[in-house]
Amino acid sequence: MTSALPDTPANTLHRRAVYLPSVDKVLQEAGALIERHGRSRILRAVQSLLSELRTAALTHNEAKDEDAPCINDILKQVEVRLARQDSSKLKKMFNLTGTVLHTNLGRALLPDVAVQAVVDAMTSASNLEFDLETGKRGDRDDLVEELLCELTGAEAATIVNNNAAAVLLLLNTMAMGKEVIVSRGELVEIGGAFRIPDIMQRAGATLRETGSTNRTHLADYRNAIQADTALLMKVHCSNYVITGFTKSVELDEITALGRERNIPTAVDLGSGTLIDLEQFGMVREPTVREAIEAGADLVTFSGDKLLGGPQAGIIVGRADLITQIKRNPLKRALRVGKITLAALEPVLALYRSPELLTQRLTTMRLLTRPRTEMQQQAETLIPLVQQALGDAYQVQGAEMSSQVGSGALPVDQLPSFGIKINANPAHKLSNALGRLEKAFRQLPRPVVGRIANEAFCLDLRCLDGDQQEFIDQLAFLKP
Numbered sequence: 001m002t003s004a005l006p007d008t009p010a011n012t013l014h015r016r017a018v019y020l021p022s023v024d025k026v027l028q029e030a031g032a033l034i035e036r037h038g039r040s041r042i043l044r045a046v047q048s049l050l051s052e053l054r055t056a057a058l059t060h061n062e063a064k065d066e067d068a069p070c071i072n073d074i075l076k077q078v079e080v081r082l083a084r085q086d087s088s089k090l091k092k093m094f095n096l097t098g099t100v101l102h103t104n105l106g107r108a109l110l111p112d113v114a115v116q117a118v119v120d121a122m123t124s125a126s127n128l129e130f131d132l133e134t135g136k137r138g139d140r141d142d143l144v145e146e147l148l149c150e151l152t153g154a155e156a157a158t159i160v161n162n163n164a165a166a167v168l169l170l171l172n173t174m175a176m177g178k179e180v181i182v183s184r185g186e187l188v189e190i191g192g193a194f195r196i197p198d199i200m201q202r203a204g205a206t207l208r209e210t211g212s213t214n215r216t217h218l219a220d221y222r223n224a225i226q227a228d229t230a231l232l233m234k235v236h237c238s239n240y241v242i243t244g245f246t247k248s249v250e251l252d253e254i255t256a257l258g259r260e261r262n263i264p265t266a267v268d269l270g271s272g273t274l275i276d277l278e279q280f281g282m283v284r285e286p287t288v289r290e291a292i293e294a295g296a297d298l299v300t301f302s303g304d305k306l307l308g309g310p311q312a313g314i315i316v317g318r319a320d321l322i323t324q325i326k327r328n329p330l331k332r333a334l335r336v337g338k339i340t341l342a343a344l345e346p347v348l349a350l351y352r353s354p355e356l357l358t359q360r361l362t363t364m365r366l367l368t369r370p371r372t373e374m375q376q377q378a379e380t381l382i383p384l385v386q387q388a389l390g391d392a393y394q395v396q397g398a399e400m401s402s403q404v405g406s407g408a409l410p411v412d413q414l415p416s417f418g419i420k421i422n423a424n425p426a427h428k429l430s431n432a433l434g435r436l437e438k439a440f441r442q443l444p445r446p447v448v449g450r451i452a453n454e455a456f457c458l459d460l461r462c463l464d465g466d467q468q469e470f471i472d473q474l475a476f477l478k479p
C-alpha cells in the first residue's frame, strides 16, 4: 500500500499504526477462539494486544512498514497469551531437596485413599454436619473425634485449620486475661512467623517465662505460679536442640504439679506422631498417647507434618476442656472445611495398622525408603541426566542424608542416595551451578534440589512413582 504522506521516519511509524487491523476485523476471523473461550474474553484480549501493538508502532524507531502484523499473527499471539494465562500458578514439582516434609513445597503428600475421599466429598453432598442416626444437625468434629480418641487415648478431640490455630484457640480459651507458664528453653519460633510469645499475646494471655534457656527445674514452675496462672504449657522445641548443660522438666512432673495446684497442663507437640517411630529405624519422637498418659490435659499437633495428612491442627484432651474450646467463638473462625476432614479420616484410619504404614501412608513410605532402592534408581538416571547435560557437567551417584522436615526430629538425618552434579572445570562456565539449578527449576514440572559442597544435589528419596515423568522432561533441560 502507498501513502500520501512523505516518507519521513515519523510518518512510517504512523502509517504502521494505521495499518493495524481493526478489532472487528480480527474478531471476524476469531471464530474458533471465541468458541473455546467466549466472545468477551477474546474481545478483551484482542483489544489489549492491538493497543499494545499500536503504542509499540508509534514508539519504536527501527520498525519497518512490513512489520505490521497480519490478522493471523495477531490471533496466534492472542492464543499464546491465553494459554499462558490459563496455565496453573500452582504447579506439580519434584521435591528432590532431601527434606521430606518441606513446608514451602506443601508438606505431606496424601495417600490415594485420602485423595479419593476428597474427590467424593467435593463432588457429592455429605453428612459433614448431619447426624444420620437422628436426622438432626451434627458437629463436623464428630467425623474424626472417635478415631482420634482411639488412637491417642484422649477423651475428646477437635480440629482447626492448622496447629498454629490450635495453639491460639487453646490459649485464648484457657488463659485469656490470665497467665501461662512456659520454660525459657521452649519459647520456639517456627519458620513463617509462628512464635510462642506472639501467639500468646494475640490470644490475650500473658506469658510467664520460667527457668533459663538451657535449664529449667520443677521448682521454677512451682515458683512461677500466681493466683491468676491459668495454664502450664510445654512446647516441643521442633526445629532446634539445646545440648550440653541442660535440664528440662519431664511432662509427668509438670502435670503432677498442675493437678496439685488445680491448673491444667497443655503440650504443643508441633509435629506430633501417633506411633513409635523407632520401629521404623527412626529416632524417637514423643507420641500423642504418651503425652496423654503423662497426664497432659490438652495436646496440640499438626495434621500435615509427621502424621502425613492434610493441613490441620488437632487438639485432643480432657472432655470438659475440649467442650470449652469448641464453644469459643474463635473456633467457628478457625474451623476446617470438608475437604480437610475428608482427607484426615482415612489417614487416621491407616494408623489402626501401624506395621502397614510404611506401605500405605505416603509420608511414612518416603521416610523409610530403603537406600538400596534409591541407589538403583540413581544408576538408571545418571547416564540419562549426563546425556541431557552434555560434557559441561559431571554427573555421579552420591550418598546423601535427608531430613524429616517441618521441625520434626531436627537433627535426625536419614541415610539417603542421590545424584550429584559438578560443573566440569575445563568448560569454565560462569555460575555453572546457579545456571543448572535454575534450568531444573524451569522445567515443565520444576525440579528443586540443593547446592552443597560445590555440587548440585538431587536427593532421590522423594522421587517415588513418577520417575518416567522425570526422565521424559530431561530433553527440555537447557542450562
Ligand SMILES: *Cc1c(COP(=O)(O)O)cnc(C)c1O
Pocket (backbone or CB within 6 Å): 162, 163, 164, 165, 167, 188, 190, 194, 235, 236, 237, 238, 239, 268, 269, 270, 271, 301, 302, 303, 312, 313, 406, 407
Ligand atoms: C509446626 C509447629 C507449629 C505450627 O504448626 P502448623 O501446622 O504449621 O500451623 C506449632 N508449634 C510447633 C511446636 C510446631 O513444630
